Amino acid sequence: MPPKVCILRTDGTNCDLETFYAFNKAGGESELVHINQLRQGEVKLAAYHILVIPGGFSYGDDISAGKVLAVELISFLKEQLAEFLQAQKPILGICNGFQVLVRTGLLPAGKLGSVSAALTANESGRFECRWIKLKIEKNNYIFTRGLDNKVIYLPVAHGEGNFYTDLVALNNIEANGQVIFRYVDKNDRPTQTYPDNPNGSLNAIAGLCDPSGYILGLMPHPERFTEIFHYPNWRRSNLREPQGLAIFRNVVHYVKNS
């Protein structure tokens, strides 16, 4: 049976359908779930194997990106989320979803309700839409299994993706190997230089997971590279595989085998 994927939507979510498609293509069974359905108890998180908070502008990025939805999750879904994690079910946050997860405290520390990092305004002061190169760190987590040290192309499209935390927390994150994706330059080295690093993130962090490894957040959009012709230069490259798909396949594979 294909794993059931909860694609969580609310006002301003707008990458839900391509995320839906990506998980289905990867072998999952996607379902769009509005936060109202969870709040009213019509639907329970427990009915799903994977939770995704897709990209978009939840509540218009008002106050700060992802904040209003984070408040809603903390206020109304605390127990359900805790149960979900207890069961070692994966949670994925893409772009705005990553911002939401950081503002709930689930990333990077895995502590719901205790914010320990932020995705602040891009150093350029602007929304940036461009394809960038990412290196996948060597790690042992479910999302990128088999992809160690690979360099892939994905698009970013955000105005607030500048990962920041204090030195102690940063050292912890690095020591735990929680960083999964880093922005790299043309020589595949992590970079702080714009535009290869599109937002100025500390340690070129583009995506990371919590200490358990079951929660992943990333600013780039893997769901926008699920067909070869999504890549802007597919006409001049010999890429054979859409590079965003592997992440979704890994998650689905993990659920199927656990």
Add this chain to the structure above:
Amino acid sequence: MALHEIRVINHPWIPDPKGQDVLYEIQHALGLKNITRVTTARVYRLEGISEKEAHFLAQNLLAEDIYQSYCLNEPVITNAMAVVEVAYKPGVMNPETASLMKAARDLGINNLIACDSSWEYGFSGPCVTTADINLILRRLLVNETVEQVVTSRSSVVGRQTSEEKQTTSRPTGWKPVLPNAYPASGRQDAYPTRPLTLVIHGSTQKTKIIPLRAMNEQQLMALSQDKLFLDLEEMQRIKDYFISLGRDPTDCEVETIAQTWSEHCIHKTFKARLIIDGREKIPLLKRLQQATQKINHPLVRSAFIDNSGVFEFYQGWAICGKVETHNAPSAIEPYGGAMTGSGGVFRDIMGTGEGAKVIASTDIFCFAPPDYPAEKIPDGCLHPHYLLRRVVAGVRDYGNRMGIPTNNGSVHFHPDFRAKPTVIVGAYGILPVERCHKGKPRPGDLAIVIGGRTGRDGIHGATFSSGEMTARTIEVNASAVQIGHPIEEKRVADAILAAGRQGLIRAVTDCGAGGFSSALGEMGAETGVKIYLERAPLKYQGLAPWEIWVSESQERMVLAVDPAKADRVLAICQALNVEAIIMGEFTGDRRLLVSYHGEVVCSLEMDFLHHGWPQKIKRGAWRAPIFEEPDLPPPAKWEEIYQQVMNHGNVCSKEPIIRMYDHGVQGTCALPPFSGANSDAPNDAVILTPLLGQRWAVVISHGLNPVLNRINPYYGSIWAMAEAVANAVAVGANPQELMLIDNFIWPVPEENFLGALDLAVDACVDFAQATGMPFISGKDSLSSTYRGKNNLVIHIPPVLCISAFGRLPDVAKTVSADFKKEHSQIVLVGCRNPIEMAGSVYYDLAGYIGNNLPKIDLTILPKVYQAIHQAIANSKVLACHDISEGGLAAALAEMCFGGNLGAVINIPAEEKAENFMFNETAGCFLVELDQKINPSSLFADVPHKTIGHTVSQEEIAAYRQEKLLFALPLAPLKKAWQRPMKEVFGGSITA
């Protein structure tokens, strides 16, 4: 009620990109070097809660102590030499307030009754003067239409109330500079101080009877000039109608008729009887529609009747497109104007058939050059540098937030757009063929209004400062352009799609210009409709019934729904946080009946409303202007002229704009605006695969060339169409399956300009017939003449913007513009006469316009399109780029940039080298072919010539009669090409 102010600021060690961006603008756009630091902070005003609750919200919602700190009722920027707060004027809807209210409730704070948010700026540097601050406020930070500077009350920071701690002492170093020259026109005491309450009160105004029957001609015109904008003949027609009814009209009725008969809604000029040069011609709109009918294109499903034009896609799907202008609002308030422009055209798509999904957004702007001298900008007009940045920001924020990719567009510059810019926004959608026809309400169907609330937005002449307000009168700018609310519109879009999918929608339309009056009046035109106005959800109290009726508040849609299905529609809306109200029902009596709490405020026959207006007779004749025809010597320095052409506003790279638009959302983009080895080379059109997992593609492009229309509107218009289609064909589009949309943005069509308009329409008809491409949607905006002080009159160069869109069965059979490899042949395909240089960038740089403009041959052009399409469809083409502004030179350079490759070309001996390089005839292409392919095997039937080949060395080398004319490295050309928009949009960090 307590009103608390919370100020939030980043920790000093955290960057402040917004402040840096403002600083960059201050130093670069305004040239003020004495300000060296700008600090920003957010201000939140929260009413009705206790101090403890304010702290709670600050800690749990407004500030994150990992990177921010906050102050309650105290200044937060304490180390700047001047601090200024910029806030929305009261009554201007701040989209953020709804989120603040919601989040507070979600946190258990239920007594927040009103709130607002704004920005505070601190300025520091060696010398911060009041004059500089005023200039910064006026030019960069404050738009008086919707925003205001908020000063501290009696120079005391924070609010003084008995129940709260007074903050009367300021921290050292904190010194507010009160801007005393700003606003330029206003009095200093016009500055609003910090508000004591955010709640807007008001009582409803009564419906008035207008004594129209007793009015003489003068009185009729006085009434019209104030607010109706109808001419005497129309006013007489209304008067006669009410004489025949034996009563006087209500204000609501007069407003309804004026709105329905407005140029904006009825297109009087396009429907007028036309006498051109003393000879009667078929009305403009009819001519366009007849051309489309005559072509009888098999894919067209709906042309000129619905909110957008529709053609059949594949496997039961249809594609629709609509392009709108939003010039006037964007000129006054570019950010809000551009946002509501985008919002409006998206709603046109959402309101097509039984509801469509918006899949793309386009934007095309015409401004004066961004470096145009500020002192030459006419009174009351905004500087183009500001306009350009703010319009781009508006398009960005609406499209990005709604999740609609903006991936096709252009920017044109000409000084005569300095008073009246042109802002064009387009949108495209997808919907099932079986639900793609314009729905018709049936008697008994319910009229359901969904989406945003109704306020005084966009109502002409209305003011909100009256004695009926609270004792502390709050100034409300009633005619304010709104700040769009894309999240509201996204919710509405989702609700319509859900209802449409379940077959619950009989008909749908958007509330745009004219508000309910237009939407419900048109929807019920064939049946009649009865509306209960008091049901309309309002943003605030105090609106007269006629104001509710004609308000242009955004993000509202009207549905006609079978009563048996209404509950399901309401349930869908509720589930998606969309407000939905049954406003009335469609009847069978062909009357427009509007009541307000039982009182009839409007009772009109639909027949009179929609068919009672007197058809105009318009006379025009175009007289060709004569411009000086230059006789220029050959370029002395090729390097210089090539760089100047690449650097010209109409040629230069627009990449910094495109990077701020999300063009990849929805996961459908298969050819982005920029690609190539460094992702910085432009493509001619966008290609989308709107059905995920399928290879069926939509191609979207456009073309325009305003300055050519000044020389000759017929050939200028042909050029625009040839360019729009060439852009689509260059990426692989099939010319047999392309649809066209026309947008005329014209000076007021008096004599000469009406003649020009007539010629432009003739050109459209001729082009459609020659190519077989139908027009399926269009719009005209005929008011781009500026009349200022001292008899200053500025006409824009007439704009015909043509959008082309079509379908392709396989996205794999498309190409980009970047050169792919060395040793390829470069082939010029198409018919051009290089001496036709008038209107070119090359002439413009020399200070000329000329008369001899490109006269594109419509007998050859369709064959060229077909040949290019066939070659691409057969996978023979490596890269293709069409020739437009900047000529072959610009096209060739852009192809080289994209490939990190150079080119060696041979300029034919019989042609002047500068004409060969810089002629701008549209409908010609540069094609990259593998060296093994014989070009004549692909292009035998059309003019073509191999002009050179690609090389690995990154330079463009040109030979003439075997002598090297020039060899220019790419890097400086690229730098010149990228510089202008980097300077406008670069900000503090550039690539």
